[in-house]
Amino acid sequence: MKKFDLIIIGGGAGAFAAAIRANELQAKTAIINAGLPLGGTCVNVGCVPSKMLLYAGEILHHAKHHHIPGIQIEVKKFNFQKVIQDELSLVKKLRQEKYEKVLKNLEHVTAIEGRAKFVAQNEIEVNGKKLSAEKFIIAVGSTANVPPIKGIHKVGFVTHIKALHFKNQPKSLIILGAGAVGLEFGQMFARFGTKITILQRGDSIFPYSEKTLTDRLTEVLTKEGITIKTNIEVKNAYKEANKKIISYTVNGAPEKISADEILLAAGKTPNTQGLALNVTSVEIDKRQAIIVNQNFQTSNKNIFAVGDVINTPLRLETTAGREGTLAAENALKNTTFFIDYNAVPYTIFTDPQLAGVGFTEDEQIKQMGVCACRTLSFKNVPKAIIIHRTEGFIKMVIDPNTKQILGVHMLAPNASELIAEAMMLVKNKNTINDVINSLPMFPTLSEAIKIVAISFIKDISKLSCCI
Numbered sequence: 001m002k003k004f005d006l007i008i009i010g011g012g013a014g015a016f017a018a019a020i021r022a023n024e025l026q027a028k029t030a031i032i033n034a035g036l037p038l039g040g041t042c043v044n045v046g047c048v049p050s051k052m053l054l055y056a057g058e059i060l061h062h063a064k065h066h067h068i069p070g071i072q073i074e075v076k077k078f079n080f081q082k083v084i085q086d087e088l089s090l091v092k093k094l095r096q097e098k099y100e101k102v103l104k105n106l107e108h109v110t111a112i113e114g115r116a117k118f119v120a121q122n123e124i125e126v127n128g129k130k131l132s133a134e135k136f137i138i139a140v141g142s143t144a145n146v147p148p149i150k151g152i153h154k155v156g157f158v159t160h161i162k163a164l165h166f167k168n169q170p171k172s173l174i175i176l177g178a179g180a181v182g183l184e185f186g187q188m189f190a191r192f193g194t195k196i197t198i199l200q201r202g203d204s205i206f207p208y209s210e211k212t213l214t215d216r217l218t219e220v221l222t223k224e225g226i227t228i229k230t231n232i233e234v235k236n237a238y239k240e241a242n243k244k245i246i247s248y249t250v251n252g253a254p255e256k257i258s259a260d261e262i263l264l265a266a267g268k269t270p271n272t273q274g275l276a277l278n279v280t281s282v283e284i285d286k287r288q289a290i291i292v293n294q295n296f297q298t299s300n301k302n303i304f305a306v307g308d309v310i311n312t313p314l315r316l317e318t319t320a321g322r323e324g325t326l327a328a329e330n331a332l333k334n335t336t337f338f339i340d341y342n343a344v345p346y347t348i349f350t351d352p353q354l355a356g357v358g359f360t361e362d363e364q365i366k367q368m369g370v371c372a373c374r375t376l377s378f379k380n381v382p383k384a385i386i387i388h389r390t391e392g393f394i395k396m397v398i399d400p401n402t403k404q405i406l407g408v409h410m411l412a413p414n415a416s417e418l419i420a421e422a423m424m425l426v427k428n429k430n431t432i433n434d435v436i437n438s439l440p441m442f443p444t445l446s447e448a449i450k451i452v453a454i455s456f457i458k459d460i461s462k463l464s465c466c467i
Contacts, residue, residue, distance in 0.1 A: 012040015
């Protein structure tokens, strides 16, 4: 039996970060991967390919909708298959450069392709062989949910994975679920020319953000021709001629919609099945997620877990990577590092982008019993006016006593870039006075953060541009 200091189960962002840190600590490590190729979701079927296709959609859209008088641009051709092939080529390149080559340089790490399962507290079996270790990190990710809809398996569906590999562009697409996947893929394919209908079970397309922002994003997407229906309950799926039909109710009223294809965007389930966790005393919750403490340690003190497989409030590529690094350190050095998830930003990469960090208004009311918020339209941001992109908002939440910035949420072009500044403000416990006394470049969209901070103490309609 081969013995290791650390065995990592998984091959994505969390697993690789853990392997890199373990290698730096010169720990004898094994990394076991099965399912998706090395790199996991992000590089293979997540962030990298989807953002490339979103950018292609932006080029198509803004060529026709740039809002600059005197300029008319014609898109002569759109080759869907060629765009998809370019996306797949990029995925292959980044997987080789950022994962396969990196792995080869980890001298203390042994890579094994195969599916692992526990056979004892400190032993796993892979490809019929047993391996043991003092510590383990589970980083096996998650899989797209298939809702219990009558007829859905018979009718057929795709997940985001298949949608990134379409050989032929569907003329119409029903997306079951909103959130990051539903909204990004919906706008992406709509801009390619596919007729999109998004069916969302709840009353918000993204309930974790500010309602003002999500309502406006709904308006933007609807204006682009996307049909969005909320508060729906799907009843069944069936085929009629060559079309796939979804039957559903909206506030009790029956409706149905047909399309060429159905895309599932109804969340993901952690990949804990098949690990035989019952022999390890590792506890899971009702979502099948592994329960960990703030140091990523499971109910078994020698087993840690990170990424989509655990019960964290945020499940992002960035958090998975950082969790992997800290879990390796905690497992091998008995440290107690953790992440302040309240200071971690999220982004939905629609156009405009929806991003945020820290408290929302609802969270502040629930936790503090007060609301100290200001919302600013980008119609008050000079750069947004200059580039004809005033559709968004920015909202800031502060402590009413200390003026500390507790949260910033925004809908804007490049919000994923702007939120980095807000992240540091929340993380470093800065106040609105810190922001007001700063000197951001003029004209930039990032000025929105300073302007919304000023709005707590002044009427910004009475101020000049260069404030």
